[in-house]
Amino acid sequence: MRDPLEKTQAGDDTPKRIASAAPHSALKGTAASLVTLATVLGFVLVAYWPALSARALYMDDKFYLGSHVIRHPSWSSVETIFTEVLTPSAVSGYYHPFSLLSLMLNFLEPAASSSLLPFHRTAVILHLLNVALVAVLLRLLFKNWPTACFTALLYGLHPLNADSVLWIAERKTVLSTCFALGSLVGYVSYAQHATRAGHGNWKRYGACLILYAGALLSKPTTLPVVAIFLVLDYWPLNRLNRQTLWEKVPFLVLCGVSAAVAIISQARTANDGFVQFMPLSHVPLVIGYCIGLYLSKVVWPAGLVSDYYLPPTFANAEVFGAVAGAVIVVAAAVLSTRWTRAWLAGSLFFVVAIVPTLGIFRYTSSVAANRSMYLPMVGLLLPINWEMNRLLSAVSGTLNAYRLRALLAGLGATLVVGSTVILRDYESHWSDTLTLLRYYLSQAPHDWKLHTRMGDEWIRLGEYPSAIDEFRAAVHSDPTVTETHLNLGRGLFTAGEYAQAKEALAEALVTGPGDWRGHLLMGMTLDRQKDLEGALAEFQTASRLAPSRGLPHYHIANVLKRQGKRDEATQEYRESLRLEPQFTDARKALDSLNLGR
Numbered sequence: 001m002r003d004p005l006e007k008t009q010a011g012d013d014t015p016k017r018i019a020s021a022a023p024h025s026a027l028k029g030t031a032a033s034l035v036t037l038a039t040v041l042g043f044v045l046v047a048y049w050p051a052l053s054a055r056a057l058y059m060d061d062k063f064y065l066g067s068h069v070i071r072h073p074s075w076s077s078v079e080t081i082f083t084e085v086l087t088p089s090a091v092s093g094y095y096h097p098f099s100l101l102s103l104m105l106n107f108l109e110p111a112a113s114s115s116l117l118p119f120h121r122t123a124v125i126l127h128l129l130n131v132a133l134v135a136v137l138l139r140l141l142f143k144n145w146p147t148a149c150f151t152a153l154l155y156g157l158h159p160l161n162a163d164s165v166l167w168i169a170e171r172k173t174v175l176s177t178c179f180a181l182g183s184l185v186g187y188v189s190y191a192q193h194a195t196r197a198g199h200g201n202w203k204r205y206g207a208c209l210i211l212y213a214g215a216l217l218s219k220p221t222t223l224p225v226v227a228i229f230l231v232l233d234y235w236p237l238n239r240l241n242r243q244t245l246w247e248k249v250p251f252l253v254l255c256g257v258s259a260a261v262a263i264i265s266q267a268r269t270a271n272d273g274f275v276q277f278m279p280l281s282h283v284p285l286v287i288g289y290c291i292g293l294y295l296s297k298v299v300w301p302a303g304l305v306s307d308y309y310l311p312p313t314f315a316n317a318e319v320f321g322a323v324a325g326a327v328i329v330v331a332a333a334v335l336s337t338r339w340t341r342a343w344l345a346g347s348l349f350f351v352v353a354i355v356p357t358l359g360i361f362r363y364t365s366s367v368a369a370n371r372s373m374y375l376p377m378v379g380l381l382l383p384i385n386w387e388m389n390r391l392l393s394a395v396s397g398t399l400n401a402y403r404l405r406a407l408l409a410g411l412g413a414t415l416v417v418g419s420t421v422i423l424r425d426y427e428s429h430w431s432d433t434l435t436l437l438r439y440y441l442s443q444a445p446h447d448w449k450l451h452t453r454m455g456d457e458w459i460r461l462g463e464y465p466s467a468i469d470e471f472r473a474a475v476h477s478d479p480t481v482t483e484t485h486l487n488l489g490r491g492l493f494t495a496g497e498y499a500q501a502k503e504a505l506a507e508a509l510v511t512g513p514g515d516w517r518g519h520l521l522m523g524m525t526l527d528r529q530k531d532l533e534g535a536l537a538e539f540q541t542a543s544r545l546a547p548s549r550g551l552p553h554y555h556i557a558n559v560l561k562r563q564g565k566r567d568e569a570t571q572e573y574r575e576s577l578r579l580e581p582q583f584t585d586a587r588k589a590l591d592s593l594n595l596g597r
Contacts (some may be wrong), residue, residue: 033145037135040149041128044156047420048127051166052120054430058306059453060168064103065119067091068582073104086264094262098179098218099172119168126174127165131156133181134378140188141236141382144389150412151385155377157419159301159426163370166430167306170371176218177375180225183211187229191237191244200247213254220262221356222375226251228349231379235345236386285323286310290358290368291351292322295329298373298380301422305443307366342383349379433457448477452487464495482512489521493528501525516545520552532559550580554589561593569593 057065064070069077069090081090081100090100106118131152138148155161164173186208194200215222226248233240293308311318333347353376357369388408395401429439437454444450455470471488478484485508492501502525508518523538536559543552557572573590576583 036146036149037132040135040153040156041131043153043416043420044128044131045124047157047423048124048165048427050424050427051124051430052117054120054166054427055116056166056430056433056436057116058167058169058433058436063091063093064100064169064171067100070100070104071107071113073107077104085261087268088265094220094266096172096176096217096219098214099175102171102175102218103168116168119171120166123165123168123171123174126171126178127156127161130174130178130181133178133185134381137181137185137188137378138381138385140185140192141232142385142389144385144392147385147388147392151381151388154412154415154419155381157416157423158298158377159304159419159422160297160370160373160377162304162423162426163306164374166427167371172219173371173374176215176222179211179215179218180222180375181378183208183215183225184228184232186211188232188237191233191239195237195239205247209250209254212251216254216258220258221372223255223259223262224352224355226255227352228379231345231348231352234348235341236382285319286367287358288323288326289319290322290354291329292324292326293368294354294373294376295325296322297370298377301419303443304370304426305440305447306369306371307449308368309366309447340386342386346379346381346383349382350376351379353379434461446477448474448481448484451477452483455487455491459491459494464491467491468495468497480511482508482515482518485511486515486518486521489518489525493521493525498525498528502529514545516542516549516552519545520555523555527555527559532563535559548579550576550578550583550586553579554583554586557586557589561589566593 067090069080077090078101081088081097081104084090085095088095102122103119106112106122109118112118134155135145135148135152138151139145142148164170164177186204190201190204190208193204212222212225215225229248229251230240230244233244289310297304330347333343336343354372357372358367391404391408392401395404429436434454434457437450437457441447441450441454451470451474455467455474458464458467458470468488468491471484471491475484475488485504489501489504489508492498492504502522505518505522505525508515509522512518519538519542523535523542526532526538527535536556539552539555539559543549543556546552553572553576557569557576560566560569560572570590570593573586573593576586577590580586
């Protein structure tokens with residue numbers, strides 16, 4: 001009997017053609033997938049092209065671009081941002097060295113000293129990478145590349161995500177989300193491999209853990225990613241059990257350490273940062289209000305501002321509507337488990353991811369912000385993508401397939417066009433700082449912080465009367481806030497209106513007698529009025545209230561120097577430099593005093 005292989009060897013090339021066709025087909029499929037993804041990223045890039053020329057600064061110059069450490073890249077600067085764990089000095093706030101390093105690297109480009117282009121370019125690239133990672137995550141979970149790319153496109157174009165891309169200070173959001181999405185992709189890959197092979201792969205697991213650490217070092221609000229792993233284990237991975245719980249132990253250790261560092265480092269940054277804990281009795285209403293507000297902005301992204309604050313009282317229609325909406329959505333997600341776990345899992349992803357910014361504990365006076373939705377929005381995309389795949393699969397091969405595809409295509413085109421129009425309109429307000437602040441004030445005219453920021457911008461432009469008007473508007477918006485009186489006093493002092501500045505600062509010291517900045521500004525005002533003894537007393541009070549600050553000692557030294565007390569002045573200049581080694585003015589003053597001996 002003839003060997004069955006003989007015919008193949010003799011001339012039948014069918015197996016060879018099949019073997020050669022498989023790689024060719026796979027190559028064509030990969031190329032098509034890359035083209036689809038490139039098209040999606042092209043749409044997002046076109047939509048965000050104006051961001052590259054945006055010139056608005058929204059506190060960036062104070063907290064990030066104004067930092068001496070970040071503006072002067074060096075190994076010493078790198079050491080500073082990484083080793084100052086519990087008491088960061090490069091930028092006031094919680095420990096997030098990867099984000100600071102990212103901004104520092106932008107300053108290696110000479111153009112960064114006079115242009116915002118390097119910063120915006122990096123943010124846009126990170127956003128594009130995040131869109132790609134969302135597409136990959138959805139493809140891994142639901143095995144449909146076209147719908148994954150389309151859903152990722154909606155994510156990339158959603159106006160709620162614009163703040164994270166346009167606002168330089170939110171580099172931490174786009175960077176941390178990049179690491180977080182990478183960790184999620186790595187985890188899904190690890191979990192699916194473990195299910196197929198019957199055991200885990202330490203390389204995939206290790207990569208996932210490293211990426212999670214990168215997310216935490218970029219922004220600690222990514223802490224809940226470890227809980228999101230469990231949500232995905234519940235659905236759609238369907239592998240939630242005791243073993244998968246033990247898998248999370250190393251992640252939980254990182255989570256706990258990062259949470260402790262974030263709270264301590266934030267609390268130690270004095271008036272520039274703080275941690276607030278919501279009273280337990282308010283927690284349900286605040287959470288309901290925030291969830292309802294976020295969901296409404298996802299569906300209808302109108303009237304966008306950077307931050308949203310609690311209404312003055314819970315007994316109003318806005319709070320009731322938001323809470324009622326949140327309750328209805330949660331109830332619907334729970335009831336849907338009779339048919340599918342998709343909507344509950346997506347809701348859990350969303351809620352878990354947004355917990356750090358729900359107002360239970362927060363780092364700002366606001367309870368909600370557009371940027372807080374950057375990662376949680378991915379959770380809302382999961383059931384939407386699953387639902388699209390289910391519908392397309394259900395009608396595949398039927399007469400209704402064409403109609404459904406046409407309907408979905410029309411709906412998708414409407415969402416893409418609508419999102420792009422709203423996004424472009426919102427981007428237009430970022431053309432410069434005044435334009436942005438005017439827009440925000442048109443949406444929130446009673447926000448004292450916005451009036452204050454507008455006043456700061458007028459001072460920068462040398463328009464002191466306009467600045468004072470804005471500071472007065474801030475006081476009128478909320479006279480109980482010490483900050484409003486301080487800023488009015490600062491504006492009047494800058495304009496040379498020392499008598500009025502003294503009155504405003506006296507009000508500030510009534511509402512906040514323990515605020516060292518009020519005593520410092522009062523001392524500076526008295527100094528200008530030639531009241532050296534009064535100024536010295538205020539500066540000394542400021543130094544007692546802020547023992548870690550070098551600025552009060554610098555002003556004490558200036559007064560002592562004018563009083564002829566050179567030895568005491570020298571001691572104060574040295575104390576100022578001990579507390580703040582990068583204090584250039586104190587260094588120059590001390591050198592000048594030593595040369596004069």
